[in-house]
Amino acid sequence: MNIGAILFLLFSLFLGSFQTPVSEPVHVIDTESMEGVFGFTNADGTSIIVHGLGVGQEAAMSKWNKAIGESGKVLSVKYATYQKGNIDKSSGRDTSYNFENMAGYIFNVKEGSSTPNETYFLINENDFDLKALLPIKKTEDALKNDSLIAKEISAKKQRPITNIWQIAQFSDSQKLFLVKFKRQGDDMLFSLVLQREDKLLFNDFPAKTKDEISVWRVDDGGEVTPDMFSLLFAAKTSDGLALSIEWWGSEGENTFVIADDGEQFHELPISYYRYTYPT
Incomplete structure:
Protein backbone atom coordinates (compact mmCIF):
# COMPACT_ATOMS: atom_id res chain seq x y z
CA MET A 1 0.00 0.00 0.00
CA ASN A 2 1.47 3.37 -1.01
CA ILE A 3 1.68 6.47 1.18
CA GLY A 4 -1.32 8.12 -0.52
CA ALA A 5 -3.58 5.16 0.17
CA ILE A 6 -2.47 5.01 3.81
CA LEU A 7 -3.14 8.73 4.30
CA PHE A 8 -6.58 8.40 2.67
CA LEU A 9 -7.46 5.49 4.98
CA LEU A 10 -6.36 7.39 8.08
CA PHE A 11 -8.30 10.47 6.99
CA SER A 12 -11.44 8.37 6.42
CA LEU A 13 -11.14 6.82 9.88
CA PHE A 14 -10.66 10.28 11.38
CA LEU A 15 -13.82 11.62 9.72
CA GLY A 16 -15.78 8.52 10.71
CA SER A 17 -15.05 9.13 14.38
CA PHE A 18 -17.08 12.36 14.17
CA GLN A 19 -20.13 10.89 12.48
CA THR A 20 -23.37 10.90 14.46
CA PRO A 21 -24.20 7.35 15.60
CA VAL A 22 -27.41 5.86 14.22
CA SER A 23 -30.07 5.92 16.94
CA GLU A 24 -32.14 2.86 17.75
CA PRO A 25 -35.82 3.07 16.71
CA VAL A 26 -38.24 3.94 19.51
CA HIS A 27 -41.04 1.41 19.87
CA VAL A 28 -44.29 2.93 21.15
CA ILE A 29 -47.99 2.69 20.36
CA ASP A 30 -50.12 5.68 19.42
CA THR A 31 -53.09 5.68 21.79
CA GLU A 32 -54.90 8.42 19.85
CA SER A 33 -55.13 6.32 16.69
CA MET A 34 -55.19 2.86 18.28
CA GLU A 35 -57.84 0.60 16.78
CA GLY A 36 -58.95 -2.91 17.56
CA ALA A 132 -43.76 -1.73 22.37
CA LEU A 133 -45.28 -4.50 24.53
CA LEU A 134 -43.72 -4.88 27.97
CA PRO A 135 -43.29 -8.13 29.91
CA ILE A 136 -45.75 -8.33 32.80
CA LYS A 137 -44.94 -9.98 36.11
CA LYS A 138 -48.24 -10.79 37.82
CA THR A 139 -48.34 -10.60 41.60
CA GLU A 140 -50.96 -10.58 44.36
CA ASP A 141 -48.74 -9.34 47.16
CA ALA A 142 -50.61 -7.85 50.11
CA LEU A 143 -48.67 -4.99 51.67
CA LYS A 144 -48.91 -3.52 55.14
CA ASN A 145 -50.70 -0.22 55.55
CA ASP A 146 -47.62 1.21 57.23
CA SER A 147 -45.31 0.23 54.35
CA LEU A 148 -43.44 3.07 52.65
CA ILE A 149 -45.47 2.91 49.42
CA ALA A 150 -48.76 2.79 51.37
CA LYS A 151 -47.76 5.89 53.32
CA GLU A 152 -46.80 7.71 50.11
CA ILE A 153 -50.11 6.84 48.41
CA SER A 154 -52.15 7.77 51.49
CA ALA A 155 -50.34 11.11 51.80
CA LYS A 156 -50.77 11.86 48.09
CA LYS A 157 -54.51 11.13 48.27
CA GLN A 158 -54.89 12.58 51.78
CA ARG A 159 -56.98 9.58 52.76
CA PRO A 160 -56.32 6.52 54.97
CA ILE A 161 -55.83 3.14 53.27
CA THR A 162 -57.65 -0.03 54.30
CA ASN A 163 -55.97 -2.47 51.86
CA ILE A 164 -53.12 -2.37 49.36
CA TRP A 165 -51.74 -5.00 47.00
CA GLN A 166 -49.07 -4.98 44.32
CA ILE A 167 -50.75 -6.68 41.35
CA ALA A 168 -48.19 -6.27 38.55
CA GLN A 169 -44.65 -5.18 37.76
CA PHE A 170 -43.39 -3.98 34.38
CA SER A 171 -39.81 -3.10 35.32
CA ASP A 172 -37.79 -2.36 38.44
CA SER A 173 -39.11 1.21 38.34
CA GLN A 174 -42.75 0.56 37.30
CA LYS A 175 -45.18 -1.26 39.59
CA LEU A 176 -48.99 -1.36 39.67
CA PHE A 177 -50.94 -1.35 42.94
CA LEU A 178 -54.58 -1.94 43.82
CA VAL A 179 -55.52 0.33 46.71
CA LYS A 180 -58.76 0.51 48.69
CA PHE A 181 -59.24 3.64 50.77
CA LYS A 182 -61.18 4.10 53.98
CA ARG A 183 -64.86 4.92 53.57
CA GLN A 184 -65.77 8.53 54.30
CA GLY A 185 -69.51 8.84 54.88
CA ASP A 186 -71.22 7.72 51.67
CA ASP A 187 -67.99 8.11 49.67
CA MET A 188 -66.02 4.99 48.77
CA LEU A 189 -62.89 4.83 46.67
CA PHE A 190 -60.38 2.42 45.25
CA SER A 191 -57.58 3.20 42.82
CA LEU A 192 -55.15 1.57 40.47
CA VAL A 193 -51.86 3.28 41.20
CA LEU A 194 -48.75 3.14 39.04
CA GLN A 195 -45.46 3.80 40.78
CA ARG A 196 -42.89 5.06 38.28
CA GLU A 197 -39.64 5.89 40.04
CA ASP A 198 -40.60 8.81 42.32
CA LYS A 199 -44.02 9.45 40.71
CA LEU A 200 -47.47 8.08 41.58
CA LEU A 201 -50.15 8.01 38.86
CA PHE A 202 -53.77 7.30 39.82
CA ASN A 203 -56.76 5.81 38.05
CA ASP A 204 -59.59 6.38 40.54
CA PHE A 205 -62.88 4.52 40.97
CA PRO A 206 -65.07 6.61 43.29
CA ALA A 207 -68.56 5.53 44.35
CA LYS A 208 -71.37 6.82 46.54
CA THR A 209 -73.48 4.34 48.48
CA LYS A 210 -75.73 3.98 51.50
CA ASP A 211 -74.97 0.29 51.88
CA GLU A 212 -72.19 -1.99 50.67
CA ILE A 213 -74.17 -4.64 48.78
CA SER A 214 -73.41 -3.39 45.27
CA VAL A 215 -70.91 -0.53 45.24
CA TRP A 216 -68.75 -0.75 42.10
CA ARG A 217 -70.18 -3.99 40.70
CA VAL A 218 -73.34 -6.04 41.32
CA ASP A 219 -73.07 -7.94 44.62
CA ASP A 220 -69.45 -6.91 45.23
CA GLY A 221 -70.09 -6.31 48.93
CA GLY A 222 -68.05 -3.14 48.69
CA GLU A 223 -64.87 -5.16 48.23
CA VAL A 224 -62.08 -5.22 45.67
CA THR A 225 -59.40 -7.91 45.66
CA PRO A 226 -56.45 -8.61 43.35
CA ASP A 227 -58.00 -11.78 41.90
CA MET A 228 -60.64 -9.54 40.26
CA PHE A 229 -58.01 -7.89 38.04
CA SER A 230 -55.66 -9.06 35.31
CA LEU A 231 -53.92 -7.42 32.36
CA LEU A 232 -54.29 -8.19 28.68
CA PHE A 233 -51.21 -6.11 27.87
CA ALA A 234 -48.92 -3.27 28.87
CA ALA A 235 -47.32 -1.17 26.13
CA LYS A 236 -45.00 1.81 25.97
CA THR A 237 -46.37 5.11 24.64
CA SER A 238 -44.61 8.38 23.90
CA ASP A 239 -45.77 9.65 27.33
CA GLY A 240 -45.63 6.51 29.45
CA LEU A 241 -47.77 3.37 29.47
CA ALA A 242 -51.02 2.02 28.09
CA LEU A 243 -52.64 -0.79 30.09
CA SER A 244 -55.52 -3.05 29.06
CA ILE A 245 -57.16 -4.28 32.24
CA GLU A 246 -59.78 -6.97 32.91
CA TRP A 247 -62.05 -6.48 35.92
CA TRP A 248 -64.15 -9.47 36.91
CA GLY A 249 -67.40 -9.24 38.86
CA SER A 250 -70.12 -11.68 39.85
CA GLU A 251 -72.02 -11.18 36.58
CA GLY A 252 -69.25 -10.66 34.08
CA GLU A 253 -66.03 -9.03 32.96
CA ASN A 254 -65.29 -5.41 32.05
CA THR A 255 -62.19 -4.76 29.96
CA PHE A 256 -60.88 -1.24 29.47
CA VAL A 257 -57.73 0.56 28.38
CA ILE A 258 -56.04 3.36 30.30
CA ALA A 259 -53.01 5.44 29.34
CA ASP A 260 -50.98 8.00 31.22
CA ASP A 261 -49.73 11.38 30.07
CA GLY A 262 -46.80 11.40 32.46
CA GLU A 263 -48.88 12.88 35.28
CA GLN A 264 -52.15 10.94 35.46
CA PHE A 265 -54.16 8.18 33.79
CA HIS A 266 -57.08 8.69 31.44
CA GLU A 267 -59.42 6.06 30.04
CA LEU A 268 -59.43 5.47 26.29
CA PRO A 269 -62.70 5.01 24.35
CA ILE A 270 -61.97 1.29 23.96
CA SER A 271 -63.91 -1.09 26.20
CA TYR A 272 -65.61 -4.47 26.29
CA TYR A 273 -68.09 -6.38 28.42
CA ARG A 274 -68.76 -10.11 28.71
CA TYR A 275 -71.85 -11.37 30.51
CA THR A 276 -70.78 -14.61 32.19
CA TYR A 277 -73.20 -15.06 35.12
CA PRO A 278 -73.41 -18.81 35.86
CA THR A 279 -76.46 -20.56 34.43
Whole structure:
Protein backbone atom coordinates (compact mmCIF):
# COMPACT_ATOMS: atom_id res chain seq x y z
CA MET A 1 0.00 0.00 0.00
CA ASN A 2 1.47 3.37 -1.01
CA ILE A 3 1.68 6.47 1.18
CA GLY A 4 -1.32 8.12 -0.52
CA ALA A 5 -3.58 5.16 0.17
CA ILE A 6 -2.47 5.01 3.81
CA LEU A 7 -3.14 8.73 4.30
CA PHE A 8 -6.58 8.40 2.67
CA LEU A 9 -7.46 5.49 4.98
CA LEU A 10 -6.36 7.39 8.08
CA PHE A 11 -8.30 10.47 6.99
CA SER A 12 -11.44 8.37 6.42
CA LEU A 13 -11.14 6.82 9.88
CA PHE A 14 -10.66 10.28 11.38
CA LEU A 15 -13.82 11.62 9.72
CA GLY A 16 -15.78 8.52 10.71
CA SER A 17 -15.05 9.13 14.38
CA PHE A 18 -17.08 12.36 14.17
CA GLN A 19 -20.13 10.89 12.48
CA THR A 20 -23.37 10.90 14.46
CA PRO A 21 -24.20 7.35 15.60
CA VAL A 22 -27.41 5.86 14.22
CA SER A 23 -30.07 5.92 16.94
CA GLU A 24 -32.14 2.86 17.75
CA PRO A 25 -35.82 3.07 16.71
CA VAL A 26 -38.24 3.94 19.51
CA HIS A 27 -41.04 1.41 19.87
CA VAL A 28 -44.29 2.93 21.15
CA ILE A 29 -47.99 2.69 20.36
CA ASP A 30 -50.12 5.68 19.42
CA THR A 31 -53.09 5.68 21.79
CA GLU A 32 -54.90 8.42 19.85
CA SER A 33 -55.13 6.32 16.69
CA MET A 34 -55.19 2.86 18.28
CA GLU A 35 -57.84 0.60 16.78
CA GLY A 36 -58.95 -2.91 17.56
CA VAL A 37 -61.78 -5.16 18.66
CA PHE A 38 -62.21 -7.50 21.61
CA GLY A 39 -63.22 -11.13 21.53
CA PHE A 40 -62.72 -14.35 23.48
CA THR A 41 -61.45 -17.85 22.80
CA ASN A 42 -63.41 -21.07 22.41
CA ALA A 43 -63.20 -24.24 24.51
CA ASP A 44 -59.88 -25.40 23.04
CA GLY A 45 -58.31 -22.00 22.36
CA THR A 46 -58.18 -22.46 18.59
CA SER A 47 -60.68 -19.75 17.63
CA ILE A 48 -61.78 -16.29 18.77
CA ILE A 49 -65.26 -14.81 18.41
CA VAL A 50 -65.88 -11.07 18.05
CA HIS A 51 -69.52 -10.46 18.93
CA GLY A 52 -72.04 -7.67 19.38
CA LEU A 53 -71.06 -5.71 16.26
CA GLY A 54 -73.91 -6.59 13.92
CA VAL A 55 -73.75 -8.11 10.44
CA GLY A 56 -72.01 -6.92 7.29
CA GLN A 57 -68.58 -6.11 8.71
CA GLU A 58 -66.57 -8.87 7.05
CA ALA A 59 -64.31 -6.40 5.22
CA ALA A 60 -63.47 -4.57 8.44
CA MET A 61 -62.77 -7.84 10.26
CA SER A 62 -60.31 -9.06 7.64
CA LYS A 63 -57.66 -6.50 8.63
CA TRP A 64 -57.18 -7.84 12.17
CA ASN A 65 -54.25 -10.27 12.07
CA LYS A 66 -52.89 -10.34 15.63
CA ALA A 67 -54.52 -10.90 19.01
CA ILE A 68 -53.05 -9.79 22.35
CA GLY A 69 -54.07 -11.08 25.77
CA GLU A 70 -53.06 -13.11 28.82
CA SER A 71 -50.41 -10.63 30.04
CA GLY A 72 -49.08 -9.73 26.61
CA LYS A 73 -49.25 -13.04 24.75
CA VAL A 74 -49.45 -12.45 20.98
CA LEU A 75 -51.31 -14.77 18.60
CA SER A 76 -51.41 -14.72 14.81
CA VAL A 77 -55.04 -14.88 13.70
CA LYS A 78 -56.99 -14.85 10.46
CA TYR A 79 -60.61 -13.98 9.86
CA ALA A 80 -62.58 -17.08 8.86
CA THR A 81 -66.33 -16.49 8.70
CA TYR A 82 -69.43 -14.94 10.22
CA GLN A 83 -71.23 -17.34 12.54
CA LYS A 84 -75.01 -16.90 12.66
CA GLY A 85 -75.35 -18.66 16.01
CA ASN A 86 -78.35 -20.48 17.42
CA ILE A 87 -80.58 -18.29 19.58
CA ASP A 88 -82.74 -21.27 20.61
CA LYS A 89 -79.78 -23.08 22.15
CA SER A 90 -77.90 -20.03 23.42
CA SER A 91 -77.61 -19.47 27.16
CA GLY A 92 -77.05 -15.75 26.59
CA ARG A 93 -73.62 -16.01 28.22
CA ASP A 94 -70.42 -14.79 26.60
CA THR A 95 -68.38 -17.87 27.45
CA SER A 96 -66.55 -20.67 25.68
CA TYR A 97 -69.36 -23.07 26.67
CA ASN A 98 -71.79 -21.00 24.60
CA PHE A 99 -69.30 -20.14 21.82
CA GLU A 100 -70.94 -22.22 19.07
CA ASN A 101 -74.39 -20.76 19.79
CA MET A 102 -73.33 -17.11 19.58
CA ALA A 103 -73.55 -14.82 16.57
CA GLY A 104 -70.25 -13.19 15.67
CA TYR A 105 -67.12 -13.06 13.57
CA ILE A 106 -64.84 -16.09 13.90
CA PHE A 107 -61.05 -15.85 13.75
CA ASN A 108 -58.79 -18.91 13.60
CA VAL A 109 -55.58 -18.94 15.63
CA LYS A 110 -52.74 -19.60 13.17
CA GLU A 111 -49.71 -19.24 15.43
CA GLY A 112 -49.41 -19.37 19.19
CA SER A 113 -51.52 -21.07 21.83
CA SER A 114 -54.23 -19.56 23.99
CA THR A 115 -56.13 -20.59 27.08
CA PRO A 116 -59.84 -21.37 26.62
CA ASN A 117 -62.36 -18.64 27.49
CA GLU A 118 -59.77 -15.83 27.57
CA THR A 119 -60.36 -12.28 26.34
CA TYR A 120 -58.11 -10.97 23.56
CA PHE A 121 -57.66 -7.62 21.81
CA LEU A 122 -57.43 -7.98 18.02
CA ILE A 123 -55.28 -5.50 16.11
CA ASN A 124 -53.45 -5.01 12.82
CA GLU A 125 -49.72 -5.47 13.30
CA ASN A 126 -48.98 -2.64 10.84
CA ASP A 127 -50.77 -0.14 13.09
CA PHE A 128 -49.76 -1.48 16.51
CA ASP A 129 -46.03 -1.79 17.24
CA LEU A 130 -45.80 -5.17 18.96
CA LYS A 131 -42.24 -4.36 20.06
CA ALA A 132 -43.76 -1.73 22.37
CA LEU A 133 -45.28 -4.50 24.53
CA LEU A 134 -43.72 -4.88 27.97
CA PRO A 135 -43.29 -8.13 29.91
CA ILE A 136 -45.75 -8.33 32.80
CA LYS A 137 -44.94 -9.98 36.11
CA LYS A 138 -48.24 -10.79 37.82
CA THR A 139 -48.34 -10.60 41.60
CA GLU A 140 -50.96 -10.58 44.36
CA ASP A 141 -48.74 -9.34 47.16
CA ALA A 142 -50.61 -7.85 50.11
CA LEU A 143 -48.67 -4.99 51.67
CA LYS A 144 -48.91 -3.52 55.14
CA ASN A 145 -50.70 -0.22 55.55
CA ASP A 146 -47.62 1.21 57.23
CA SER A 147 -45.31 0.23 54.35
CA LEU A 148 -43.44 3.07 52.65
CA ILE A 149 -45.47 2.91 49.42
CA ALA A 150 -48.76 2.79 51.37
CA LYS A 151 -47.76 5.89 53.32
CA GLU A 152 -46.80 7.71 50.11
CA ILE A 153 -50.11 6.84 48.41
CA SER A 154 -52.15 7.77 51.49
CA ALA A 155 -50.34 11.11 51.80
CA LYS A 156 -50.77 11.86 48.09
CA LYS A 157 -54.51 11.13 48.27
CA GLN A 158 -54.89 12.58 51.78
CA ARG A 159 -56.98 9.58 52.76
CA PRO A 160 -56.32 6.52 54.97
CA ILE A 161 -55.83 3.14 53.27
CA THR A 162 -57.65 -0.03 54.30
CA ASN A 163 -55.97 -2.47 51.86
CA ILE A 164 -53.12 -2.37 49.36
CA TRP A 165 -51.74 -5.00 47.00
CA GLN A 166 -49.07 -4.98 44.32
CA ILE A 167 -50.75 -6.68 41.35
CA ALA A 168 -48.19 -6.27 38.55
CA GLN A 169 -44.65 -5.18 37.76
CA PHE A 170 -43.39 -3.98 34.38
CA SER A 171 -39.81 -3.10 35.32
CA ASP A 172 -37.79 -2.36 38.44
CA SER A 173 -39.11 1.21 38.34
CA GLN A 174 -42.75 0.56 37.30
CA LYS A 175 -45.18 -1.26 39.59
CA LEU A 176 -48.99 -1.36 39.67
CA PHE A 177 -50.94 -1.35 42.94
CA LEU A 178 -54.58 -1.94 43.82
CA VAL A 179 -55.52 0.33 46.71
CA LYS A 180 -58.76 0.51 48.69
CA PHE A 181 -59.24 3.64 50.77
CA LYS A 182 -61.18 4.10 53.98
CA ARG A 183 -64.86 4.92 53.57
CA GLN A 184 -65.77 8.53 54.30
CA GLY A 185 -69.51 8.84 54.88
CA ASP A 186 -71.22 7.72 51.67
CA ASP A 187 -67.99 8.11 49.67
CA MET A 188 -66.02 4.99 48.77
CA LEU A 189 -62.89 4.83 46.67
CA PHE A 190 -60.38 2.42 45.25
CA SER A 191 -57.58 3.20 42.82
CA LEU A 192 -55.15 1.57 40.47
CA VAL A 193 -51.86 3.28 41.20
CA LEU A 194 -48.75 3.14 39.04
CA GLN A 195 -45.46 3.80 40.78
CA ARG A 196 -42.89 5.06 38.28
CA GLU A 197 -39.64 5.89 40.04
CA ASP A 198 -40.60 8.81 42.32
CA LYS A 199 -44.02 9.45 40.71
CA LEU A 200 -47.47 8.08 41.58
CA LEU A 201 -50.15 8.01 38.86
CA PHE A 202 -53.77 7.30 39.82
CA ASN A 203 -56.76 5.81 38.05
CA ASP A 204 -59.59 6.38 40.54
CA PHE A 205 -62.88 4.52 40.97
CA PRO A 206 -65.07 6.61 43.29
CA ALA A 207 -68.56 5.53 44.35
CA LYS A 208 -71.37 6.82 46.54
CA THR A 209 -73.48 4.34 48.48
CA LYS A 210 -75.73 3.98 51.50
CA ASP A 211 -74.97 0.29 51.88
CA GLU A 212 -72.19 -1.99 50.67
CA ILE A 213 -74.17 -4.64 48.78
CA SER A 214 -73.41 -3.39 45.27
CA VAL A 215 -70.91 -0.53 45.24
CA TRP A 216 -68.75 -0.75 42.10
CA ARG A 217 -70.18 -3.99 40.70
CA VAL A 218 -73.34 -6.04 41.32
CA ASP A 219 -73.07 -7.94 44.62
CA ASP A 220 -69.45 -6.91 45.23
CA GLY A 221 -70.09 -6.31 48.93
CA GLY A 222 -68.05 -3.14 48.69
CA GLU A 223 -64.87 -5.16 48.23
CA VAL A 224 -62.08 -5.22 45.67
CA THR A 225 -59.40 -7.91 45.66
CA PRO A 226 -56.45 -8.61 43.35
CA ASP A 227 -58.00 -11.78 41.90
CA MET A 228 -60.64 -9.54 40.26
CA PHE A 229 -58.01 -7.89 38.04
CA SER A 230 -55.66 -9.06 35.31
CA LEU A 231 -53.92 -7.42 32.36
CA LEU A 232 -54.29 -8.19 28.68
CA PHE A 233 -51.21 -6.11 27.87
CA ALA A 234 -48.92 -3.27 28.87
CA ALA A 235 -47.32 -1.17 26.13
CA LYS A 236 -45.00 1.81 25.97
CA THR A 237 -46.37 5.11 24.64
CA SER A 238 -44.61 8.38 23.90
CA ASP A 239 -45.77 9.65 27.33
CA GLY A 240 -45.63 6.51 29.45
CA LEU A 241 -47.77 3.37 29.47
CA ALA A 242 -51.02 2.02 28.09
CA LEU A 243 -52.64 -0.79 30.09
CA SER A 244 -55.52 -3.05 29.06
CA ILE A 245 -57.16 -4.28 32.24
CA GLU A 246 -59.78 -6.97 32.91
CA TRP A 247 -62.05 -6.48 35.92
CA TRP A 248 -64.15 -9.47 36.91
CA GLY A 249 -67.40 -9.24 38.86
CA SER A 250 -70.12 -11.68 39.85
CA GLU A 251 -72.02 -11.18 36.58
CA GLY A 252 -69.25 -10.66 34.08
CA GLU A 253 -66.03 -9.03 32.96
CA ASN A 254 -65.29 -5.41 32.05
CA THR A 255 -62.19 -4.76 29.96
CA PHE A 256 -60.88 -1.24 29.47
CA VAL A 257 -57.73 0.56 28.38
CA ILE A 258 -56.04 3.36 30.30
CA ALA A 259 -53.01 5.44 29.34
CA ASP A 260 -50.98 8.00 31.22
CA ASP A 261 -49.73 11.38 30.07
CA GLY A 262 -46.80 11.40 32.46
CA GLU A 263 -48.88 12.88 35.28
CA GLN A 264 -52.15 10.94 35.46
CA PHE A 265 -54.16 8.18 33.79
CA HIS A 266 -57.08 8.69 31.44
CA GLU A 267 -59.42 6.06 30.04
CA LEU A 268 -59.43 5.47 26.29
CA PRO A 269 -62.70 5.01 24.35
CA ILE A 270 -61.97 1.29 23.96
CA SER A 271 -63.91 -1.09 26.20
CA TYR A 272 -65.61 -4.47 26.29
CA TYR A 273 -68.09 -6.38 28.42
CA ARG A 274 -68.76 -10.11 28.71
CA TYR A 275 -71.85 -11.37 30.51
CA THR A 276 -70.78 -14.61 32.19
CA TYR A 277 -73.20 -15.06 35.12
CA PRO A 278 -73.41 -18.81 35.86
CA THR A 279 -76.46 -20.56 34.43
